[in-house]
Amino acid sequence: MSQLRMGVIGLGWFGEIHAETIMGIPNIKLEALCTRTPDRLAEQGRKFGVTKLHADYHDLLADPDIDAVSICTMWDQHTAPAIAALEAGKHVFLEKPIASTVEDAARIVAAAKASKGILFIGHVVRFNPRYRMAKQAIDEGRIGRIVALSSRRNIPAAWTPTILEKIGPIVGDAIHDTDIMLWLTGDRIVSAYAQTVDVRGLKHPDIGQTMFRFAGGATATLETVWCMPEKTPFDIDERMSIIGTEGIIHIQDTFPNLAIVDGDKLHSPDTTYWPMFDGVRGGALRDEFVYFAGKALAGEQPDIGRPEDAAAALEACLAAEESARAGTVIRIG
Incomplete structure (x- = not known):
């Protein structure tokens, strides 16, 4: 076939x-x-x-x-x-x-x-070339042992009123960064603490701030704001820092990697995840499907997008949401 x-x-x-x-x-x-x-x-x-x-x-x-x-x-x-x-x-x-x-x-x-x-879970950020290069550098030992991570994944308010009636920002978006942190560290998360902020009175809060502790001792902070002002000129403000004992990696996939000024305002559209070219989508999502098809046609289990990894990221994010509701640290595992 x-x-x-x-x-x-x-x-x-x-x-x-x-x-x-x-x-x-x-x-x-x-x-x-x-x-x-x-x-x-x-x-x-x-x-x-x-x-x-x-x-x-x-x-x-x-x-x-x-x-x-x-x-x-x-x-x-x-x-x-x-x-x-x-x-x-x-x-x-x-x-x-x-x-x-x-x-x-x-x-x-x-x-x-x-x-x-085969089952592949679509955690598309693993196919962002910046994170893949970070993973490569970490696996080569270039920054030593990871001791701290931080991320930001914020999007404009105009995107989210319908979404926030169905899912909150921690499980909805911080799960990307949770999955990436699990991937980069090769470790497991043992506790979660989070706080949320309700800005617009929707079913789920607009803002989630999360902290994780890893089994190896590293800590992580994750910012997810789903209510950036309407006039924000970029579709996503996405960043991650990984601090090791011997080096630092900083990833930025946000304004102004492309700036288009028209009669309305300055726009900085997505150029990484699923940009549209000639009626079809490119970027990391296309690379995901190419990878999935290759594995399926060969009858091989995926090394990236494994269901066990996705389940671990989900468990950590659900624990963070429970922490925000309970106002206490939630232990995992």
Whole structure:
């Protein structure tokens, strides 16, 4: 098999981005689409020229011509389709977070171990070349033993009113940095403490400030602000510092890596994760799908995006959210 025939389950804004990315990868064919909303399903079918359209993911999974699925449902709706897809022997690209509870994450991990298909969790930041280069430098021993980490992942308020009715900033975004910190240190998180700030009175708070302690003694601080002012000229303010006993690494993926001034204001759009070129998506998300397809076509388990790693990141972030509610340090493991 030289081409992976793939379906997308969940056609919200990011499911559409997944489809746009798949369309630009030669060894993946976008074969089927699935969403419960009839108008959206028809619209996306027309956009991508896909004729296999399903309102029920079980129907998609019953198709023997589907080799793999991308699951882009909301995080609290990951478990059932992921387990069903794995039980059907499909290869699964599951967006982060892996699940909404530690228990459901464990069920998905168990299903993956019993499946002939592979499971890849879409923690896209691992495919950002700046973090990959940092990982390489750390593995080469260039900064010694890691003793402290800090991150910032802030986005404009205009992006988040709908999202904050579904997920909070710690599990929604700080999970990226949590996953990266686990990856860079090769360690496990043993405690979490967090505080949140409610700015707009939505279901979840707008701001999360988190602290982790690692088993090896390192500490980490994570800032996640989902209410940067409307006139903020960049889509994301993303930074990370890693301090070792013999060196420091600083990563910055934010304004002004590209500045476009028009009649409205100065814009600094995403150039890293899923930029659009000629109608298809590039960047780290494309690299993720290329990696996933390569592993699936070869029948090999992924070394990056392992479900066990995603489950550990989820557990740490859920502990941080519990800490913010309880006002105390939460021990992990």
